[in-house]
Amino acid sequence: MKCEECDGTNDDGDRYCSECGAYLAVEPGPAHKDLLQLSQTDLLTTVASGLPLIWENASSLWEEAAEMSRIGARRGSCILQTFAEEEAAKALILLDAIRCPVSFTERRSHLVKQIDQHIGKGVYLRYYGTSPGDMAEVKRIVDSVRQGFYREGEYGEFILPNQIKAGRESLLYVSYIRNDDGTRAWIPPRDPFEFEIHSHSATIRVVEALRSAGIFEVDALRVFRDYWQEIPFVDVANDVLATASEALISWPKLTELNFGMLKELDKRGLLPQTVTTEYQDILIRELLFPLYPFDLSITKNFRNQPPPESPYDWC
Numbered sequence: 001m002k003c004e005e006c007d008g009t010n011d012d013g014d015r016y017c018s019e020c021g022a023y024l025a026v027e028p029g030p031a032h033k034d035l036l037q038l039s040q041t042d043l044l045t046t047v048a049s050g051l052p053l054i055w056e057n058a059s060s061l062w063e064e065a066a067e068m069s070r071i072g073a074r075r076g077s078c079i080l081q082t083f084a085e086e087e088a089a090k091a092l093i094l095l096d097a098i099r100c101p102v103s104f105t106e107r108r109s110h111l112v113k114q115i116d117q118h119i120g121k122g123v124y125l126r127y128y129g130t131s132p133g134d135m136a137e138v139k140r141i142v143d144s145v146r147q148g149f150y151r152e153g154e155y156g157e158f159i160l161p162n163q164i165k166a167g168r169e170s171l172l173y174v175s176y177i178r179n180d181d182g183t184r185a186w187i188p189p190r191d192p193f194e195f196e197i198h199s200h201s202a203t204i205r206v207v208e209a210l211r212s213a214g215i216f217e218v219d220a221l222r223v224f225r226d227y228w229q230e231i232p233f234v235d236v237a238n239d240v241l242a243t244a245s246e247a248l249i250s251w252p253k254l255t256e257l258n259f260g261m262l263k264e265l266d267k268r269g270l271l272p273q274t275v276t277t278e279y280q281d282i283l284i285r286e287l288l289f290p291l292y293p294f295d296l297s298i299t300k301n302f303r304n305q306p307p308p309e310s311p312y313d314w315c
């Protein structure tokens, strides 16, 4: 890197200039940028070293949420639960980036970027609560949750900002809002009675099952990568490859592929004896289609909103 004082060139990682001795300040950047600098091999080992920490954090937040929920309805338990799920979603994002074929460079960059984004992680945790039949359905789910605005109410009479963002804010903070009649008001966070602990969070469950199947170990992660990179998933609506048979993978086919992944690990002696049939079943049935083909960022769709279904003619 270049020294600001004397323009001298220094090696990456040097703290002081070899020419003038000035301190070489390094501007901190978002984590995803550094991850994207890595080679395929380094990305694999780096992800493998991060996944156990991410899981440990997600599962302990989840445990604490469950502990708190035992003393009654507490908003705190729901807040912790959301944080736990977001952290688990980070693991799923990294694993989908590993599954992404090497040639899809741009798609992978976009996906890795989501580890710093509430919306991207929110898309994952909502997506993992669904059971899509194919990639067309996956796209519908993703597009619906990433909308910048959406309609709610019996007749769609309310326009609300992005549901992931609004849901997260209303869990944590008091908000100042403008109603559609022009009035403004402070609204408190949602009541704790809405926050019953979910005994089943698919995000947590799938990440736990992946860990139990040994996939966070670098050798198994390499098998996982090589297996999935052979099966490209594409956005069926936009992609010219959409007519390729790979693009038409249905849910039953996906369960076969998931089973194939376990067989591949087993064949190489990388499937731990401790992986229960319950965990295997979760992986076969609940490890969903990867999301790397899709844009996960928020859309600016305000002008495209249709009017409410029922205008207020009767009043």
Ligand SMILES: [Zn+2]
Residues within 6 Å of the ligand: 003, 004, 005, 006, 007, 008, 017, 018, 019, 020, 021, 022
């Ligand atoms: Zn210098």
